[in-house]
Amino acid sequence: MSADVRVGLVSFAHIHAESYLNNLLKNPNVTLVGVTDDDAARARRFAGRVGVPVFATLSELLRAGVDAVIVCTENSRHTSAVVEAAAAGVHVLCEKPLATTVQDAEHMVASCAQAGVHLMTAFPMRFSAPMLTMHQLVRDGKLGRIFGINATNQGECPHYHRSWFVDPELAGGGAMQDHIVHVADVLRWTLNSEVTEVYAQSNHILYNKEAPDVETGALVSLRFANGTFATIDCSWSKPAYYPTWGGLTIDWVGEGGFASMNAFRQKLTVYSHQNQRAALTSWGSDANQAMVDEFIASIMENRTPKVTGEDGLQAVRIVQAAYESARTGKPVAMQA
Amino acid sequence: MRVGIVGSGFMAAVHLNAWLRTDAQVVGLISLDPPSAERLAAQANARIYPTLDALLDYVDVIDICTPTYLHHEHVLAAAAKGKHIICEKPLARTIQQGIEMIRVCRESGVKLLIAHVVRFFPEYASAKEIVERGDIGRVAVMRLTRCSFKPGGNQPNSWFHDAEKSGGMMLDLMVHDFDYARWIAGDVESVYAQSVSGKDPSAPLDYGLVTLKHRNGALSNVEGSWAYPAPLFRTALEIAGSEGLIEHPTGSSTPLEIYFHKKADAQADIAVPTSPLLEDPYTAEIRHFIQVLEHGAAPRVTAEDALAALAIGMAAIESARTGQPVTPVTNGDI
Numbered sequence: 053m054s055a056d057v058r059v060g061l062v063s064f065a066h067i068h069a070e071s072y073l074n075n076l077l078k079n080p081n082v083t084l085v086g087v088t089d090d091d092a093a094r095a096r097r098f099a100g101r102v103g104v105p106v107f108a109t110l111s112e113l114l115r116a117g118v119d120a121v122i123v124c125t126e127n128s129r130h131t132s133a134v135v136e137a138a139a140a141g142v143h144v145l146c147e148k149p150l151a152t153t154v155q156d157a158e159h160m161v162a163s164c165a166q167a168g169v170h171l172m173t174a175f176p177m178r179f180s181a182p183m184l185t186m187h188q189l190v191r192d193g194k195l196g197r198i199f200g201i202n203a204t205n206q207g208e209c210p211h212y213h214r215s216w217f218v219d220p221e222l223a224g225g226g227a228m229q230d231h232i233v234h235v236a237d238v239l240r241w242t243l244n245s246e247v248t249e250v251y252a253q254s255n256h257i258l259y260n261k262e263a264p265d266v267e268t269g270a271l272v273s274l275r276f277a278n279g280t281f282a283t284i285d286c287s288w289s290k291p292a293y294y295p296t297w298g299g300l301t302i303d304w305v306g307e308g309g310f311a312s313m314n315a316f317r318q319k320l321t322v323y324s325h326q327n328q329r330a331a332l333t334s335w336g337s338d339a340n341q342a343m344v345d346e347f348i349a350s351i352m353e354n355r356t357p358k359v360t361g362e363d364g365l366q367a368v369r370i371v372q373a374a375y376e377s378a379r380t381g382k383p384v385a386m387q388a
Numbered sequence: 389m390r391v392g393i394v395g396s397g398f399m400a401a402v403h404l405n406a407w408l409r410t411d412a413q414v415v416g417l418i419s420l421d422p423p424s425a426e427r428l429a430a431q432a433n434a435r436i437y438p439t440l441d442a443l444l445d446y447v448d449v450i451d452i453c454t455p456t457y458l459h460h461e462h463v464l465a466a467a468a469k470g471k472h473i474i475c476e477k478p479l480a481r482t483i484q485q486g487i488e489m490i491r492v493c494r495e496s497g498v499k500l501l502i503a504h505v506v507r508f509f510p511e512y513a514s515a516k517e518i519v520e521r522g523d524i525g526r527v528a529v530m531r532l533t534r535c536s537f538k539p540g541g542n543q544p545n546s547w548f549h550d551a552e553k554s555g556g557m558m559l560d561l562m563v564h565d566f567d568y569a570r571w572i573a574g575d576v577e578s579v580y581a582q583s584v585s586g587k588d589p590s591a592p593l594d595y596g597l598v599t600l601k602h603r604n605g606a607l608s609n610v611e612g613s614w615a616y617p618a619p620l621f622r623t624a625l626e627i628a629g630s631e632g633l634i635e636h637p638t639g640s641s642t643p644l645e646i647y648f649h650k651k652a653d654a655q656a657d658i659a660v661p662t663s664p665l666l667e668d669p670y671t672a673e674i675r676h677f678i679q680v681l682e683h684g685a686a687p688r689v690t691a692e693d694a695l696a697a698l699a700i701g702m703a704a705i706e707s708a709r710t711g712q713p714v715t716p717v718t719n720g721d722i
Contacts, residue, residue: 199584200595202533202611206628251580251713255605257528257630269529269628271599271609273582281582283597285609287529289628305595305615310535312638381578383711 057348060118061087062110062125062133064094066147067213068174068340069124075344076122077102082348088113114140120351122344123147126222127229131156138167145172145347149233149371150364152224157368161361172347172357173364175237177300177315179342186302186313187242196307198243201282205231207298209259209268209288218263226266228254228374231286233367234300236274237359240366245278250373251383258288272374295321296332389682392447393417394440394462396424398539398658399476400453403503404428406674407451409667416443444469449681452476455547456554460485467496472681474501478563479694481555483702483717486695493691501677501687502694506564507571508673510665511641515625515634519572525631527573527606532565533624533638535613538594539658556585557594558708559701562612566600566704567689567697572627573606575696579703580713598704621659
């Protein structure tokens with residue numbers, strides 16, 4: 053008899069799947085049952101490296117007997133995979149954004165609740181060491197009341213990795229769909245308050261050839277029920293030759309002082325003859341590992357994971373309000 | 389060139405230091421505060437005059453370093469005597485005042501040069517050149533940060549704290565970056581702002597986040613703060629374009645980091661961002677103004693530019709109050 057959690061990985065469409073595969077292999081309580089992917093060659097490429105079986109379909113993977121899956125399909129395909137897994141009584145960790153529409157996200161949350169399985173949204177920032185320190189500082193009241201927050205989650209255009217990231221159907225949009233949710237989620241979590249109003253402006257100047265059909269630059273303003281306001285720059289404003297993928301920063305202005313967080317500053321600058329340019333290599337703690345470990349622990353301990361499907365749903369609502377605001381040019385109210 | 393300075397506060401002292409590095413002669417000043425006026429007069433070997441009218445008779449150029457709400461009155465007085473004018477930013481406290489100042493100066497045939505000094509900070513000027521050269525393609529998303537503590541925190545009745553007089557943080561501080569954003573990406577068609585402003589005038593609680601939508605489609609995020617603990621002063625700029633990116637994060641203007649065991653004697657009252665330079669931006673600005681006045685050079689910043697920056701500031705204040713995006717008045721509307 054083994055207490056191990058039997059886990060499957062669904063799709064390598066999202067680039068984070070590669071890191072989750074390694075995270076699963078590093079978790080001593082996980083038996084990695086196998087992977088599945090619409091793109092069988094891609095699955096064999098990643099799984100083959102580590103000697104993990106490849107299943108032709110999700111239902112075959114589920115029939116092989118798994119307790120849990122991590123879903124990393126294209127954004128708009130999360131729903132069908134999650135609902136199918138839930139129907140089989142399997143716990144789910146789903147890549148962000150949870151879905152590309154509010155209806156899909158609600159359907160996923162309801163399906164998992166009905167099946168009695170966990171639905172965890174992949175928000176690794178909740179497990180980032182700098183973010184956890186920042187969270188505690190705010191929760192301990194060290195900054196007093198938080199007045200305003202200026203945040204960025206910028207990156208390169210991810211089409212270099214997977215072309216679907218710039219497909220409006222599969223991704224549900226561009227930079228806003230990709231980069232609002234991480235910051236929006238940690239702000240909800242840390243402020244312990246919900247967003248009541250969203251204002252967004254977007255444009256299409258960066259990467260307009262590589263991403264012809266989706267927004268590539270955007271500034272999104274949030275107002276929270278507790279009075280705090282925030283702006284998120286979610287633009288794909290880093291060039292493809294930038295020394296790293298991008299970054300995430302949050303500056304906090306409060307009654308008691310000011311704090312600046314650069315979540316990915318723990319990096320070495322590396323110059324190599326081979327690259328002929330500077331590259332940044334992270335030495336910070338692995339938030340993805342901590343997130344996957346929490347998912348597994350929540351299953352073993354039969355408790356709600358620290359990040360839920362509701363959290364993912366709320367982030368989807370914020371993203372959709374941002375799209376509506378960008379379309380109408382007006383602030384959009386949300387129910388707190 | 390004979391120069392008169394109106395005021396003897398922080399910016400008057402900064403401008404005086406700049407004038408002293410040029411061939412121009414500061415002949416006199418007026419001020420409501422005798423002790424600081426005497427200090428500056430001694431430094432420049434200049435006279436203190438009892439009234440602006442008296443001073444104006446002895447100068448070619450008047451340099452107005454008074455609180456914002458007085459710019460209008462002082463500019464009109466100088467224009468009436470046919471004197472060229474240098475005036476601190478923002479142009480005026482209201483758009484109507486600004487329009488009238490520009491009209492009267494034009495009619496009087498005097499130049500009106502507004503001290504939007506950020507255009508003379510080498511990192512900002514250099515970024516402008518890079519954008520103009522086309523090195524980063526079309527500007528898409530710009531980020532401008534200017535965050536410090538509340539000026540005049542040690543003076544309970546400072547005019548900075550009176551929004552009627554200063555316009556508050558958005559007009560006094562953020563107007564720098566409103567002007568710069570417009571210099572880089574052109575006219576602004578919509579302004580959305582969120583801000584907090586303390587009820588207690590000395591409380592360090594002014595903070596604002598503004599989204600500008602430029603007519604050419606570019607977006608700017610402008611952050612301004614009088615909410616930092618003194619003596620923090622952080623500036624940053626980032627311009628992302630279709631063909632590249634310029635980054636100038638906070639801290640990169642400070643090649644020196646110096647810490648003493650001894651605590652600083654007095655808390656600073658007002659701050660300007662500083663970086664070690666062979667010629668400081670204020671002197672570069674004054675030298676440029678001399679070129680404009682004596683040799684007819686085209687001004688790097690026009691009074692109309694200053695009016696447009698003021699209009700963005702007024703739109704930001706309005707948006708923060710109403711929660712709705714606001715279209716700023718532009719020169720075309722006037």
